[in-house]
Amino acid sequence: MIDEQCEKAAAWFAELRDQLCRDFERLEETFTESPDPAGHFIRTSWRRQGEPENPGNEDLGGGEMALMHGRVFEKIGVNVSVVNGTLNPEFRRAIPGGDAAQGRFWAAGISVVAHPRSPLVPAAHMNTRMISTDHGWFGGGADLTPTFPDKTDAEDFHAALKAACDTHAVADYDRYKAWCDRYFYLPHRQEARGVGGIFFDELASGDWSADFAFVRDVGLAFRDAYGRLVARHLHTPWNDEQRRAQLIKRGRYVEFNLLYDRGTTFGLKTGGNVEAILMSLPPAVIWP
Template identity: 40%
Template sequence: MTVQDDPRVPDTDAVRAYLLGLQEHILVELERLDGKSFLRDNWQFPSDATLRGDGRTRVLEDGDFFERGGVNFSHVMGDCLPPSASATRPELTGRAFEALGISLVLHPRNPYCPTVHFNVRLLITTAPGEALVFWFGGGIDLTPYYPFEEDCRHFHQTCKDTLDPFGKALYPNFKAWCDEYFYLKHRQEPRGIGGIFFDDFTGESFDDAFDVMKSVGNAFLDAYVPIVERRRGIPYGKHQRDFQAHRRGRYVEFNLMFDRGTQYGIQSSGRTESILMSMPPIAKWHYDWHPAKNSPEAKLYTDFLIHREWV
């Protein structure tokens, strides 16, 4: 068997081509939703940088619908795997690595439209005299401010439908992983209503694992766009915007304190502007704030920011 025929050897060219195509496909739909164009910023690490590689940052700020949105592609290589990437697999510490993926975060202006996060990625590690190790990771999760039952069910049903062809155990496993991961331990509350999350995923072969990653990537627009199409016309005022900013503060806390992708980017001396693209443009922190009893804001906590089986 040649290296090219080995089902365990990642085809990075195929992954890169898929990710770049997915990025452009998503951008076309998001620009249709918003009416404005994303800034397109292609970049490369300088020759004297610690890292090697390139990326394509796509950012929209102060759009007609999205207050901020980013859809970033990066393909990065380095001589030492960042600590966040080997946290669950310490035997890989110090290996050289190659990572490529898409990371997306959308912050609509309308508080009745949820924030959404999505990413898919491939990571490969190598060391002299040792076997190559690779895995896929990623997921989709939803962070509503004024949620609707049917939206949450639609989001989770789409996630389930995209995974079921690969085995009925994947959705419940990835949902539980998402619920556990997107949890603010210091607040003892979820970031949102979850979705699916996976990491260290290798499947039966490279092609098998790649197919799962592609299916998750292809499901993003189907999971999210119908929700914003239903809710974008709902009127809102200062009260709803203030609550949205309050909840966005939780989003910032998670990204800076717990998010492995943010930590990976910072630890690997990555491109700061692209790494912090996920932050909302406006967020607030209120001291010891609690929602009024039986209010729509209270309903978020009592009915949605709890463990639930949505499908």
């Protein structure tokens, strides 16, 4: 199951992680208006533990959390993982090819969640992944969650993702944008989590190299576009009322990730590291 394609995908997720960590630490270093020290990522490795379906000594993989608390980012995580094993029987039907592969799977990916300190800087999320059962496919996306929506920010973010899609015949921006709007929605609130982005899953066009090239460009588009948005608002003053609004908005983020997020479910159902899975939760939040 672990072949050259899997190794290439896993290596790219690790490389992108390193690029993102460097860029986010650079933002911390350049913001000198705060008396607080610049943040730096702390990396913590973890190994996937044994599972009832596979009680032997097989290496089930693991991952690495990169977590930073700083003066620009109140909390930001950039996690990578490469895991394999056997899905429990009741979860196999939820994963394409899970039954056909007798529950065997391999998965690798990167997940980024940013909770800025300033309420004027939007929170953001990006993840891309490759999963293999009896066949392999890619999934992922990126989205923006501002406390105070800014038309220019949203337009620039979407333009970057559209450019990444339009460069690749295997991608469909309009479909992925609509998919994102449907996915990042809180039915119990009847509201969107943020201003959207793109979301895609089960991407397997038959040309693995073309699919992989698109996935790479999604990561690079997010890296560049989000960095520009953070820098745009970084030096704008904010007040206690805006901070309170940010903490309330973060509550919506928590509700979605714990109630509806498929990545959270997949991580917990496949024996992932709980701290890494729940890395997306903000460090401070209120429900009024």
